[in-house]
Amino acid sequence: MxxxxxxxxxxxxxxxxxxxxxxxxxxxxxxxxxxxxxxxxxxxxxxxxxxxxxxxxxxxxxxxxxxxxxxxxxxxxxxxxxxxxxxxxxxxxxGLDVPKPSPQEAARERRARDLHAVMAAAAEAYHRRLFLPEGRPALDYLLRRGLTEATIRAFMLGWAPSGRGAIAADLRPEDISEEQMLEAGLLRAGEAGDPPRDFFYARVMFPIRDRRGRVIAFGGRILGDGQPKYVNSPETPLFRKRMSLYGLDLAREGAFRGAPVVAVEGYMDVIALHQAGFTGTVAPLGTALTPEQLEELWRLNPEPVLCFDGDAAGARAAARAAETALPLITTERTLRFATLPAGEDPDTLTARGGRAAFQSVLDAAQPMAEALYGLVAEGRPAATPEQRAALRNRLAGAAGAIPDKALAAEYRRVLLDRFFAASRPAAKGGRPAPRRAARPAITAGPVLAERARMLLAILLRHPWLLAQAEEAVGLLDLPDGPPAQLRAAILAWHGGTERVDSEGLIAHLAQTGLEDAAAWALSPAGLPAAARPEALPGEVDEGFWHFFARLGGESGLREQQQEALTALIETNDPAAELRLKRLSEQLEAVRRGDEAAGTAGDAA
Known part of the structure; x- marks a missing residue:
């Protein structure tokens, strides 16, 4: 070009x-x-x-x-x-404005071309010094880290010596001026009239290249335990940290040949993984992933893998990456998340276990929809109603950050499915749920599905019930297929909508591909009076709890009664009080064997 x-x-x-x-x-x-x-x-x-x-x-x-x-x-x-x-x-x-051509722009472009030549010459100089006697400690360090000489040369690794003025001495014969070295970030201005001095000294050097393979900056690692361990070039006309990824030029070639695209944390991780055959690996430059870097990853692969350490810092980094990515994902591009074993990073893992060890990490990578729940819920207690409500709001907020409404609805459904599953008694503190009484075999088939249809039809016509019954509905065991799909979609919609009305709910279901399921639930045959649009609130309330009791059974009702009692004690919430009242009434009706509890009737 x-x-x-x-x-x-x-x-x-x-x-x-x-x-x-x-x-x-x-x-x-x-x-x-x-x-x-x-x-x-x-x-x-x-x-x-x-x-x-x-x-x-x-x-x-x-x-x-x-x-x-x-x-x-x-x-x-x-x-x-x-x-x-x-x-x-x-x-x-x-949607971009074209900068107006000007003599200044022309001069700036010429300088940029000149700076690329300056950086190429500097990379050669640093690389040459690595193989001189003065660079032997740095070369030994790289060899001890498991890098081969071929890998060291492929990445043009180098050495910036401790003596001041070394890079200027190396580049002066190339007719490179001090001003150019300052503009390229190879020198820093002196203080109080002192001459400029080397930006990098006594460091192992890692050339940073753009996607076309041109050197635009350097990273330098100190030998030993000094701080800061890594230093990057300053921002220059060639280098903007948030726009760049280490290893991008080589990863483009690897991705073209079918290698998975993986983002890891550091320079040595990238180099070790390339040496192990994972040639689609890149890394940000010592900071959290930026939107611009994610865009670069998606240009290589629609589903790159973000790989993080298996410690608390790694979990925080993964959560930040997810937060950055959510407003950018679409049905065409997303992420997967991989976690390293505790105490390992990619270069130590491949050194000990070879390619297969890291491949197993990639094989276990979770799609973003699966990983997101853990990233949002990590370290956040959910023992009290207030804590559960706060977590649910965070989950709904995470899904709401996705611009595509259909995709956001799917994420809400997945996240709230996990939320309600985690809220069941079996998931709390590792205690097993009380064993439910065996149901007659007949309720496992058409009768159970028909009762679920009645309950869902009442919710579709009167979603205001969810204000008091959302958690109870989430804890029900419903048949797979349309009943479970509708329940998940209704709960996801309720968690993200501002206006709770039947028309909006049914329209949402049509938009998310559940129009046929909604039509099944609302088919007129056998529907109770409580499912009619004109039903009075008292009639609706009684009808809902009637079918809820028929679906939950005595054991299930007892569990939910205890949940409602606990919620009432902790919150003194009128909705919890009403829920407890209805559950107690239905439990008493079931114990009496009253098949016609309430006034709604049971078409099943």
Whole structure:
């Protein structure tokens, strides 16, 4: 891809390319089909019947005519646009303002090109010193960490000596000025009139490269126990920490060849995993993952793995990453979370157990929907009603951060399913739930499903009941299929809606693919009076608790009665008092064998 014929900041052009998905752009001109993780189709630039035109994450290539380039090149070739016109069109679609060309911008672009040459020369100088006698302690350190010489050379690792003025002495023969070294972050300005001094000294050097393989910064690790252990280059015209990932250029190649994309914590983790064959590995630069870094990961793979230490700090880092990612995930891109064994990091794990040890960590990675509950609930007690309500609000808030409403609803359903399952007595303090009385075999089939239908129909027509009965409904054992699906969707909706009305609930179910299940529940045959829209509140209340009793059985009612009593004692909440009253009435009716408790009737 040639340099642009107009002076625009390289960072702007990189962002423009990142915001322009190539399959969507090129798919307007030729039909593309998925081919593994890439796309292929017939070349739009020459007539062909057998597809030889391939679209990758950031470029296209035709193996027939040799056409090759990025999004800007494609618009120029496909539409006959000049470079400025192609940039303007793509920027308008991406919502970006094109910086105005100016002599200052042209000069800045020339300086950036010059700075890339400066950084390349510095990387060579540091690397060369690693293999001199002065760099022997650093080389021995890397070898002791299990790195081979081939790996050390592939990552261009180096050594910044302790003597001041070393990098300036190395680069002066290359006609690199002190001003350029200051702008590149290789020198720092002196204080009180002192001359500039080396930014890095007495450190093992890790060149940081952009996605095109150009050195843009360095990380330096001290030998021994000094602090800070790691230092990164300052922000420069080439380097913005939040936009960069260590190992990105090599990970692009690894991901293209099918390697899993994994984000770990540090430089040595990345290098050790690449050496072990995990060539899609990257790391942020000593900070929590940023939205920009997540975007880079998704350009490599729609479901990258975030790998964290198995300690409290690792759990906090995973929770922060999830919080950052939730507003960005879609049905097309998400994350998986992997946890290392306690006391291990990737390089120690692979050193002891080889490739198979880390592969087992990746195999155990959880999809985000599964991992999120633990990340939100970790270390938060849920013993009292107040604590449970606070946790439920946090779970609903996590799901609500997802912009896609259908996806957010699915996350609410999954999270609240876990919440209500964890609230059951069997999950509290590890105590087993009281054994329920055996039910007649007939209730395990159509009769039980029909009773569940009655209860759900009453809820669909009168969701205001959930204010007092939400937790009771969550604890019921309902048949799999439509009953369980409807219950989960109703509870998820109630946890995230501001307006509780039947029309809104039924519309929500239609939007989430449960229209048929709702129609099943509301089919007129045998519905009780309590499920009619015009039913009076007292009639609705009695009908609901009647069917609740028929579904829960005596043992289940006793458990819930005790739960309601505990809640009333702890909170003195009128809703808990009403729930206790209804449960006690239904329990008494069941004990009397009164099949027609309440006035609603039982169509089952």
């Amino acid at each position: 040639a340099d642009p014929p107009m002076a625009l900041p390289p960072a702007f052009l990189d962002e423009l390319r990142a915001r322009t998905p190539l399959p969507g752009l090129i798919g307007r001109k030729t039909r593309l089909l998925k081919s593994g993780r890439n796309w292929k189709g017939c070349c739009p630039f020459h007539g062909e019947k057998t597809p030889s035109f391939y679209v990758y994450d950031d470029h296209f290539h035709c193996f027939g005519c040799g056409a090759h380039g990025d999004a800007i090149t494609f618009v120029m070739r496909a539409e006959g646009a000049a470079f400025p016109e192609a940039v303007e069109r793509l920027a308008a679609e991406a």
